[in-house]
Amino acid sequence: MADSKLEAAGNPFLRKLEGFVPLPEADRAALLKISENPQVVSAGTDLIREGEPPDGMFLILDGFACRYKLRGNGTRQIVAYLIPGDAGDVDGALLRAMDHSICTLSACRVARIAPDTIWDLLQRPAVAAALRKSKLVDEATLREWLSNVGRRTTVEQLAHLFCEVHLRLRAIGRADGNRFELPLTQQDLADTTGQTSVHVNRSLRELRSEGLIELQQRHLTILDLPRLKLLAEFKSEYLHLGDQAAA
Numbered sequence: 001m002a003d004s005k006l007e008a009a010g011n012p013f014l015r016k017l018e019g020f021v022p023l024p025e026a027d028r029a030a031l032l033k034i035s036e037n038p039q040v041v042s043a044g045t046d047l048i049r050e051g052e053p054p055d056g057m058f059l060i061l062d063g064f065a066c067r068y069k070l071r072g073n074g075t076r077q078i079v080a081y082l083i084p085g086d087a088g089d090v091d092g093a094l095l096r097a098m099d100h101s102i103c104t105l106s107a108c109r110v111a112r113i114a115p116d117t118i119w120d121l122l123q124r125p126a127v128a129a130a131l132r133k134s135k136l137v138d139e140a141t142l143r144e145w146l147s148n149v150g151r152r153t154t155v156e157q158l159a160h161l162f163c164e165v166h167l168r169l170r171a172i173g174r175a176d177g178n179r180f181e182l183p184l185t186q187q188d189l190a191d192t193t194g195q196t197s198v199h200v201n202r203s204l205r206e207l208r209s210e211g212l213i214e215l216q217q218r219h220l221t222i223l224d225l226p227r228l229k230l231l232a233e234f235k236s237e238y239l240h241l242g243d244q245a246a247a
Helices: 002-009 012-018 025-034 115-122 125-151 154-171 186-193 197-209 225-232
Strands: 039-041 046-048 057-062 065-070 076-082 101-104 108-113 179-181 213-216 219-222
Touching: 012 025, 012 057, 012 125, 025 115, 025 125, 076 125, 076 186, 108 115, 115 125, 125 154, 154 179, 154 186, 154 197, 154 219, 154 225, 186 197, 197 213
Parallel strands: none
Antiparallel strands: 039 108, 046 101, 057 108, 065 076, 065 101, 179 219, 213 219
16 A cells, blocks of 8 residues: 555656545546556657647656647747646547647657547546646646747746746656756747747846856756746746645
8 A cells, every 4th residue: 555655646647636636546546557658758759740630648757748839931839848747638539630749858758548548537527627627727827828928028938937847846746846857958948938049048048147047957946936936927826736836
């Protein structure tokens, strides 16, 4: 039993959903089972491309992935990050074709959940409620990102992004205080903010010079969280993490 509890505590998908809704033991066991035997996928791999028919749902257990749109000229706009515990669209199987692509940004451990398994999970009321709330949070986060791109400077966008990722990772036990893994390149950040990598580099230097962050060896440390939140005008309510959002 102790090993089972330890396994559950280390599973980011289970931790994320339990942050939304209390889950019965049978539901916890079902969620652990679908996380078994994930594949290791290298960075820069498309899990599914725009226009392809969806066949189930991808679950990220380790690493960073993203949703993105690709223009005809080859430029990319990242529209969401998938961190450990995040999954693709639970209703994706209802679509004939994907309207965006999902790609790994770092080496990832990924589990694919078949459509029949998704259907079985949705028959569990607590799991269905947790997945629905997770989807609502995804939609709220997309609205926040739209505000970032449309109305915040690049420095403010990066500050907001770092506050968000820190809080999301902390909620699943993947942040060490104010330090966490951030396996993103400057080009990834440029594709997120809609800026050039040169401009992102300049904005990162500004955040460093102000004593707000330290970024070394794919890890980011927030040196002054209250000031970073103030700069970003970061309010965590859209993530709906409850007590987990308390600083």
